[in-house]
Amino acid sequence: MAVSGLLGTVLLAAAGAFVVFAIVLVYRIVAGPTMQDRVIAVNGIGTNVVVVLALLAAALERPGYLDIALVYGMLNFLMSIAISKFTVERGGVI
Incomplete structure (x- = not known):
């Protein structure tokens, strides 16, 4: 059952x-x-997705969404590291 009322x-x-x-x-x-x-923009979108999932978990009382948010947050971090490493190796950093 979802959180009722104003909250x-x-x-x-x-x-x-x-x-x-x-x-x-x-x-x-x-x-x-x-x-x-x-x-940075892709990382910001990933962070927003994690926050939205956490808010939905609280609003809809679905704790499973928090697990998804945690995994997505870790994947978002790894993606940022991978893209940054690729950019440096390619010579895209000034």
């Missing part, structure tokens, strides 16, 4: 706000101008 509404509204922030970051991925800007 559930606030948690869902906060999750919606983080989704909007993630959509705004898509502009930075498309516009660039550098690879580092794109990596």
Whole structure:
């Protein structure tokens, strides 16, 4: 059963706000101008996804979402390291 009343509404509204922030970051991925800007934007979107999953877990009382958020957060971190390493090896860092 979902969290009722004002708390559930606030948690869902906060999750919606983080989704909007993630959509705004898509502009930075498309516009660039550098690879580092794109990596930071993708990392920001990943972080927003983790926060949204945590908020949904609290609002909908689904603790399994926290497990998904934890795994996704670790994958997001590893992806950032891998892209950064690839960029450095390729000579894209000034």
